[in-house]
Amino acid sequence: MDSVPFAFCMDLMGHLNLDWGKYEKLANVLTGRWKAAANSFAENVHDLELRCKVEEGEWSYIVLADSRSGDKPFDEIVALNDRFIRCKYISIDILYEVVDLRPKEEILAQVIPFMAQHLRRSSGIYFRNTPSDLSEEEAGMLFGSLLVSHGFGLRDFGTLCLPYYGPESESFLNSLLDRGCSLQTLCLDTSWPDSQAVEDIIVELFTPRPKISLIIYPNGDKRNYILSAKIFEAIVNAWNKAENLSSLNVYGPWHAGSEEVLFVPVPPSVTRKLLKAQEENKSFTVWSKENGSTLSCTIDYTEHKIQFRSPPDDRFNDPDNLTILVSLPDIRIPYEV
Structure with missing residues (x-):
């Protein structure tokens, strides 16, 4: 069993998509390279949530992490090993408290594309703004930000909640299905x-x-x-x-x-x-x-x-x-x- 390459052990552990506590339990019953791989995920995996708010032309966001690793600024998250970054969900909701007002260009060009490429099969994208809270133009910018993310739609993810913001909503959903995304x-x-x-x-x-x-x-x-x-x-x-x-x-x-x-x-x-x-x-x-x-x-x-x-x-x-x-x-x- 220890003859299996360590890289293979790491890849398989990543596909299991467990939380850090279950990786820890798994490490306790494994040996050799498999134990080392499970321990590596238990110690380093980061489950993140991206919450965005768009209200009257002002854009803000916060990235929340699990209680074990604690919240981190975006520049620290980008510096982490991609293997251990997992985005649990991306949510756009006008009811969120304003945490940090940022230029919409930063959110659209950097934050959303980065987080979207770390979605998993169990992850979700939730648009909670009503059409009266989010204009068709703003919705289109958010859709475009997701679609330019590397691999978005080519990998499956779990849930998409999508109100109707106009034809842009149809185009976004159609683009996802055209890319073969199995929601x-x-x-x-x-x-x-x-x-x-x-x-x-x-x-x-x-x-x-x-x-x-x-x-x-x-x-x-x-x-x-x-x-x-x-x-x-x-x-x-x-x-x-x-x-x-x-x-x-x-x-x-x-x-x-x-x-x-x-x-x-x-x-x-x-x-x-x-x-x-x-x-x-x-x-x-x-x-x-x-x-x-x-x-x-x-x-x-x-x-x-x-x-x-x-x-x-x-x-x-x-x-x-x-x-x-x-x-x-x-x-x-x-x-x-």
Whole structure:
């Protein structure tokens, strides 16, 4: 085991993406070069958070570190070994306290690109400013700063929360997907328009992969119907084609019935049934494959929401639920494998 090159041990330890305490525990049970590599990460890893604030044309930021290593000024962070720098999240939020007003050019050209290249699979980018707090021009500058970061979008990261700041939001999300970024979770809200362009972007999100999540939050009185039959079909296809699916979750407001769900073509070797709960104002559509994989769609007519899940909503197994004979045609089309 000690014949393995130390560089390989370090690379593998980095891919584990553990916090410093778990590296420390790992070092206690390893020996030789593996122990040295685990100790190196336990002693040197830095988990960082970038918080930016844009308010009335003034820009500020702070980089927070874990309690063990303590906060550091940006020039000290840049001097650290890249191997041990990990950005947990980048957040833009008007509610942050002003810590240090800086020229926006510094934040856009140096701070954001540097932190973005240290995002991990579990990291997130959160735009929390409402469109009234952040102009389309300011949002475009932030998007551009992320996109010029070395490798941004070519490596996967966990979560993107993105309000609609105008066409710049569409262009940013489209650029990410064009670069092959496999977002695990995309959070939008109902301020996004129910346009053909937005529908096409969301459909592209559902390329078959192990974990997919789309969350659409209500946004005040804006009730755009972002979800559509075309998106529902993309969801079913992603579930059906994924080879090692660990989870699929789609959630959003819904003010219609189950017709658009039932018009989705049923793939070959897949069965579908519609259930209705006896005591709840809900319906469940369930797709099942021969290998046992199941996808459920729950529509709550009281709370006006819809959710697709795999593994499925456990409530569809309730014996009190009734199978409904559907009058809509069971449409089947030639299906790409």
